[in-house]
Amino acid sequence: MKYFVSSDIHGYFDEWQKALKEKGFEENNPEHKIIVCGDLFDRGRQPKQIIDFVLSHKDKFILIRGNHEDLMQDMIDRDKNTYGDLCNGTAQTIVDLCPEWQVSEFDLKKIAKKTGLQEVLDMCVDYYETSKYIFVHGWIPINEYCYLYDESWRNASKQRWQKARWISPVEMYRYGIYEPNKTIVCGHWHCSALWHEQNPDKYDEFGKRANFNPFITKNMIALDACTAYSHKVNVVVL
Numbered sequence: 001m002k003y004f005v006s007s008d009i010h011g012y013f014d015e016w017q018k019a020l021k022e023k024g025f026e027e028n029n030p031e032h033k034i035i036v037c038g039d040l041f042d043r044g045r046q047p048k049q050i051i052d053f054v055l056s057h058k059d060k061f062i063l064i065r066g067n068h069e070d071l072m073q074d075m076i077d078r079d080k081n082t083y084g085d086l087c088n089g090t091a092q093t094i095v096d097l098c099p100e101w102q103v104s105e106f107d108l109k110k111i112a113k114k115t116g117l118q119e120v121l122d123m124c125v126d127y128y129e130t131s132k133y134i135f136v137h138g139w140i141p142i143n144e145y146c147y148l149y150d151e152s153w154r155n156a157s158k159q160r161w162q163k164a165r166w167i168s169p170v171e172m173y174r175y176g177i178y179e180p181n182k183t184i185v186c187g188h189w190h191c192s193a194l195w196h197e198q199n200p201d202k203y204d205e206f207g208k209r210a211n212f213n214p215f216i217t218k219n220m221i222a223l224d225a226c227t228a229y230s231h232k233v234n235v236v237v238l
Contacts, residue, residue, distance in 0.1 A: 007037035007187025011044030038066020038137030042089035065124035139167040190226035
């Protein structure tokens with residue numbers, strides 16, 4: 001089995017498809033599956049294309065819940081948007097899904113069901129694990145009171161998983177919090193920050209010296225290419 005792994009697509013369908021094609025993904029190959037480590041929507045303007053692609057190939061997908069999936073579900077559940085939803089691009093995703101509707105007329109639950117958005121959200125899981133890898137969005141849940149590894153993370157509560165989706169992989173790299181004998185594959189935080197953390201004399205977080213390629217070590221693989229800035233989506237094949 002080959003896993004084509006990406007993260008933080010954020011509504012950039014064309015860039016995602018380009019990356020999958022370059023890595024050799026074949027839609028009709030039963031040995032090819034896609035893992036997305038969260039944040040499918042809320043920046044680019046192609047959420048409908050992403051939804052249609054996922055739902056037309058459901059058997060090929062493993063979707064990890066990201067913090068933007070949480071933000072979207074919260075907005076749908078409350079059935080109205082807030083200033084935070086506008087800032088995070090969550091409300092714009094709904095506008096792009098139903099451009100004919102006025103903001104004041106939104107029935108978010110109806111839109112989520114009608115467009116397939118809710119079905120995609122319902123497919124998401126907190127993590128996925130193989131013999132070698134653990135796929136998450138931000139990180140695995142850690143000790144709530146200090147930055148320490150928690151061996152019971154697999155049994156974490158819903159609230160702890162929600163917090164874990166906001167954890168910065170840069171801090172986990174800095175403090176050396178990993179899963180023993182496995183590699184954590186994550187998104188959430190731009191890879192350029194990790195490259196800068198590892199070698200600040202060579203790399204900057206942004207600008208001409210920024211490196212948005214996957215950050216790969218023995219213990220972690222970080223994938224967020226900051227697509228809205230770099231105009232690329234990272235895909236690794238595992």
